[in-house]
Amino acid sequence: MSSMVQSVDWLAIAPPTITAVVGLVVLVADLFVGDGRKALLGWVSVAGLAASALMLLPLLDGDRATFCLTGDTGLCSYTADRFTLVIQLLVLGGALLAALLSVTALKDANEGLPEGEYWFLLLSSAAGAALLPASRDLATLIVALEVASLPAFALVGIKHGDKKSSEAALKFFLSSVTATAVSLMGVSFVYATTGTLYLTRIADKIQHVDGQFHTLAQAGVVLTLVGFAFKTAAVPFHFWVPDTYVGAPLPIAAYLSVVGKAVGFSGLILVTVVAFPSYADVWGPALAALAALTMTVGNVGALRQRATRAHSAVRLLAWSSVGQAGYLLVPIASAAYSKDAEKAIGSTVAYALMYAAVNLGAFAVAALVARTRPLNRISDYRGLYAESPLSALLLGFFLLCLAGLPPGIIGLFAKVTVFSAAVDAGLGWLAVVMAVNVVIALFYYLQWTTLLFRAPEGEAARHPVPAPLTAAIALTAVLGIALSGAPQLILRLSATSLF
Helix, strand or coil, X not given: CCCCCCCCCCCCCHHHHHHHHHHHHHHHHCCCCCHXXXXXXXXXXXXXXXXXXXXXXXXXXXXXXXXXXXXXXXXEEEEECHHHHHHHHHHHHHHHHHHHHHHHHHHHHCCCCCHHHHHHHHHHHHHHHHHHHHECEHHHHHHXXXXXXHHHHHHHCCCCCCHHHHHHXXXXXXXXXXXXXXXXXXXXXXHHHHCCCEHHHHHHHHXXXXXXXXXXXXXXHHHHHHHHHHHCCCCCCCCCHHHHHHHCCHHHHHHHHHHHHHHHHHHHHHHHHHHCHHHHHHHHHHHHHHHHHHHHHHHHHHHCCCCCCCCHHHHHHHHHHHHHHHHHHHHHHHHCCCCCHHHHHHHHHHHHHXXXXXXXXXXXXXXXXXXXXXXXXXXXXXXXXXXXHHHHHHHHHHHHHHHCCCCCHHHHHHHHHHHHHHHHCCCHHHHHHHHHHHHHHHHHHHHHHHHHCCXXXXXXXXXXXCHHHHHHHHHHHHHHHHHHHCCHHHHHHCCCCCC
């Protein structure tokens, strides 16, 4: 008689497990650490995230799977393949940089933010985000999505007595709960028609659904996709983004802009390409239309930001992130039409890696400026070069990367990769829409960049840079510059193995 006890591959699940365990350690330690030594919790969290990221190295030697169906090792709930490892690198690296920004932010808050709870929530969310790309059944996928999202609501609203923070958390919560409800309804329909939750088995069984259940299966596919579209902040499900980024602590806005997107897009990729490839004629056109709408609304929203408005710098980055989400959707939509879906998905992963590095860099410099100018208006960046030449040069570099202009070669390379994915799939109209949007984005990115080098109004103020903030800016700068020198590395890294 075969054993019904599943064996667990502890090495395969080490990255999210270490992150979750360190989160619990920090929460318990907070009870015993005195107020004067709370900063230790931050450094323990940073060390935990670094250890989790390092645990990806032993997994590079080949695909691993665990939590497999007893008697059928081909059906597993957790798979550590190339796709999983690259997204986990993005998630854990993004969380590590957000943690470095948080160390300074918590110190500046001067006990205005509860440190133990803050670090526990951040690590819990990162653990869920790291679990999601490895999920290969719908139940694990939804659980991972919620573990990543629920702590994020609390982090957005963690500033006690701040109305903007509370409002931002409420908007984020309501939109996310709606997304989850829609996704769960879709998942229940898919399970009712296929009798399984495993992604690869769904792909087989959904093609042979009885005629009377065909409409139910279609509804399940559409509802599941709509739920994930909320998570990616695709238009028209984007309304929560600007207010949430402004109301949240700045490191959490940076975290959501990168890790939150990685969660949504990796889930969307798994659902479309792995579970529903036979419904490509449904999700392909839908995602193509969403991509066009998202990049256009995002870039026009960023273009409309007034330089003198309070928090306009964060608002511009928020709208910019909506526009960038549109570019990220293009290769996923292209996978529906392409003969080489794996290559198309690789383009999304490549773009996500580039976007993560340079967007976190832009947020890191914004966090530096916010230390002396808490309103964080775009006009506050005027003359930054006179005050902090290196910070201004690096912010200019990050913005040019996001715009896709030299010397930000990695940004140009990533946009060309996405553009070619659309052209190769025969989506010429989408490539044209993307080209128009890239031109629109050039205007507001260049406008902000030129402001950095103008003569400052009044006397230049020096920006003291704490060590954690210096480390975050330096890491993103090194990544951006190194990848601009050798952009092909990102394409090699992002070659996926989902099939």
